[in-house]
Amino acid sequence: MVSRNEAAEFLRGADDILILCHQYPDGDTLGSATALCRGLQKLGKRAMIKCSDPIVPKYDYLFGGVEKQEFTPKAIVAVDIADTQLIGEPNQSLYGEKIDLCIDHHPSNMGYAKRSCVDPKAAATCEIIFDVLNLLNVEIDRQIADCLYTGITTDTGCFKYINVTPRTYRIAADLVEKGADGNRINREMFDTKSRARIGMERRVMETIRYYYDNRVAVIKITLEMIRSTGATEGDIEGLASIPRAIEGVLVGVSLREKPDGTCKVSLRARPPINASDICAAFGGGGHAGAAGCTFDTTMDQAEKQMLEEIRKHI
Amino acid sequence: MVSRNEAAEFLRGADDILILCHQYPDGDTLGSATALCRGLQKLGKRAMIKCSDPIVPKYDYLFGGVEKQEFTPKAIVAVDIADTQLIGEPNQSLYGEKIDLCIDHHPSNMGYAKRSCVDPKAAATCEIIFDVLNLLNVEIDRQIADCLYTGITTDTGCFKYINVTPRTYRIAADLVEKGADGNRINREMFDTKSRARIGMERRVMETIRYYYDNRVAVIKITLEMIRSTGATEGDIEGLASIPRAIEGVLVGVSLREKPDGTCKVSLRARPPINASDICAAFGGGGHAGAAGCTFDTTMDQAEKQMLEEIRKHI
Numbered sequence: 260m261v262s263r264n265e266a267a268e269f270l271r272g273a274d275d276i277l278i279l280c281h282q283y284p285d286g287d288t289l290g291s292a293t294a295l296c297r298g299l300q301k302l303g304k305r306a307m308i309k310c311s312d313p314i315v316p317k318y319d320y321l322f323g324g325v326e327k328q329e330f331t332p333k334a335i336v337a338v339d340i341a342d343t344q345l346i347g348e349p350n351q352s353l354y355g356e357k358i359d360l361c362i363d364h365h366p367s368n369m370g371y372a373k374r375s376c377v378d379p380k381a382a383a384t385c386e387i388i389f390d391v392l393n394l395l396n397v398e399i400d401r402q403i404a405d406c407l408y409t410g411i412t413t414d415t416g417c418f419k420y421i422n423v424t425p426r427t428y429r430i431a432a433d434l435v436e437k438g439a440d441g442n443r444i445n446r447e448m449f450d451t452k453s454r455a456r457i458g459m460e461r462r463v464m465e466t467i468r469y470y471y472d473n474r475v476a477v478i479k480i481t482l483e484m485i486r487s488t489g490a491t492e493g494d495i496e497g498l499a500s501i502p503r504a505i506e507g508v509l510v511g512v513s514l515r516e517k518p519d520g521t522c523k524v525s526l527r528a529r530p531p532i533n534a535s536d537i538c539a540a541f542g543g544g545g546h547a548g549a550a551g552c553t554f555d556t557t558m559d560q561a562e563k564q565m566l567e568e569i570r571k572h573i
Numbered sequence: 574m575v576s577r578n579e580a581a582e583f584l585r586g587a588d589d590i591l592i593l594c595h596q597y598p599d600g601d602t603l604g605s606a607t608a609l610c611r612g613l614q615k616l617g618k619r620a621m622i623k624c625s626d627p628i629v630p631k632y633d634y635l636f637g638g639v640e641k642q643e644f645t646p647k648a649i650v651a652v653d654i655a656d657t658q659l660i661g662e663p664n665q666s667l668y669g670e671k672i673d674l675c676i677d678h679h680p681s682n683m684g685y686a687k688r689s690c691v692d693p694k695a696a697a698t699c700e701i702i703f704d705v706l707n708l709l710n711v712e713i714d715r716q717i718a719d720c721l722y723t724g725i726t727t728d729t730g731c732f733k734y735i736n737v738t739p740r741t742y743r744i745a746a747d748l749v750e751k752g753a754d755g756n757r758i759n760r761e762m763f764d765t766k767s768r769a770r771i772g773m774e775r776r777v778m779e780t781i782r783y784y785y786d787n788r789v790a791v792i793k794i795t796l797e798m799i800r801s802t803g804a805t806e807g808d809i810e811g812l813a814s815i816p817r818a819i820e821g822v823l824v825g826v827s828l829r830e831k832p833d834g835t836c837k838v839s840l841r842a843r844p845p846i847n848a849s850d851i852c853a854a855f856g857g858g859g860h861a862g863a864a865g866c867t868f869d870t871t872m873d874q875a876e877k878q879m880l881e882e883i884r885k886h887i
Binding site: 432529 | 731740741743756760815819
């Protein structure tokens with residue numbers, strides 16, 4: 260484990276830096292990568308970003324301040340990636356064993372990198388990137404501020420989750436002072452829904468089932484729903500929080516049918532239930548409030564196994 | 574207009590203080606009143622809160638730190654009340670002409686009080702109360718922190734609206750440090766939906782129709798939906814913002830069937846469309862972003878008339 264200072268020191272000595280995002284990229288991995296990339300480029304270094312999955316258009320603005328550069332990487336940095344498996348293909352095979360520095364906030368971080376700068380107290384990896392950029396004396400300009408704000412607000416559900424600390428708010432204050440357009444970003448991230456998203460919400464709400472005195476609610480996301488609504492990955496993101504939002508529900512389970520026949524489970528829990536503990540029983544992980552795991556079975560079988568495990572915790 | 578210092582000075586010299594909230598009380602007026610009341614009581618003063626309307630149970634926790642005291646008021650303070658009319662009856666008739674101090678953040682404040690401490694740059698009146706309590710050397714304890722945090726988060730839509738400033742985040746940081754349970758408060762205020770509400774959302778989404786190149790979206794709320802889901806008024810509140818949240822939609826129309834055979838229309842618009850101008854054509858009104866009007870017709874006829882009027886504006 261290295262400190263923020265050591266991470267900054269490594270970056271100060273590095274050049275031709277490849278920054279990797281995790282698969283199914285979200286606001287925190289993309290905000291971290293774009294802020295860091297622009298920061299390194301401002302220091303006169305060459306830097307580029309790679310992600311194994313396509314990036315949904317709503318995140319396009321994050322890349323506005325990043326210059327496109329091509330080179331053979333001499334240093335590889337992973338941001339917001341807890342495990343090499345989450346790099347996704349092809350980047351996992353290409354770079355998974357060669358990560359020089361990982362900057363992350365997941366408590367479940369596997370320590371796969373040569374240097375791991377992991378702070379589970381940070382609400383978002385962007386909080387750590389903010390510190391590292393300051394240590395590198397990078398001026399936080401409006402574009403970097405927008406990127407870091409995006410990671411923080413998306414990973415905290417707009418300052419709503421339990422991971423928010425006083426420092427989260429203070430960094431947000433600094434970023435807004437540096438020009439981050441919090442209002443526009445939050446409207447874009449949280450208040451604008453595509454027609455496909457509206458369609459998915461409606462379909463998903465039809466599948467809600469309650470268990471254990473209504474303390475557990477389960478939703479299902481099928482391939483057919485995704486096909487018939489034309490939903491993209493971005494439209495599906497966040498559907499998993501629907502069941503936990505229901506009054507009295509302690510554990511919200513979201514089952515997603517995958518094209519390869521597996522079933523991806525996203526769990527959302529309220530205290531005292533720990534979602535990560537439940538998913539750990541199936542080789543998954545995450546945070547207390549949000550965690551995930553994968554089943555090589557049908558959705559119905561995955562549901563049954565999840566419910567059996569949840570019963571032990573509730 | 575008086576400064577925060579002068580407001581604190583007045584309160585320091587006062588006793589037997591009645592604090593008034595506005596009618597249809599929200600998180601900011603209640604958070605301001607309860608934080609101020611507890612703060613004054615901690616200084617050894619007698620203080621009490623009055624509101625012309627009943628307070629919904631979700632705000633009960635705000636009153637946990639307030640001691641019930643009865644006395645004939647010698648000083649009257651209005652919090653978050655822009656105009657005496659908003660005090661509501663009976664308090665408006667009883668106290669409307671006798672307000673010694675008004676602490677408020679509405680730019681439209683009418684200056685009806687003997688002393689008006691109004692700061693339109695504050696995102697919430699609770700931001701001003703925070704300063705005044707600090708000037709009074711009141712220790713911000715966990716209960717006061719919860720009250721002030723509630724006002725700030727509800728008046729900013731959980732840090733989402735355009736009124737949020739760096740100071741808003743910094744005060745939130747201080748309050749969380751003092752023990753405010755932001756996560757629980759935000760979950761309670763923003764993320765908890767009754768099963769009836771989930772049912773209403775699903776039913777309403779089934780009714781969405783698009784017009785004028787998808788720039789207008791219309792939803793319908795029928796008596797049958799309300800009956801079959803068991804929805805209360807609270808469950809219906811806010812459904813009107815569903816259509817405007819759809820990507821590309823400039824005008825969201827919500828038609829609601831009323832038991833007396835009329836139809837209530839709620840309009841939500843994005844700039845440059847002005848919802849108030851459209852509703853004015855039918856004798857209604859409101860703000861640029863949100864307005865309403867009523868039709869003595871069926872929902873279908875109301876929809877037809879609304880669409881004809883909207884066509885002129887779009």
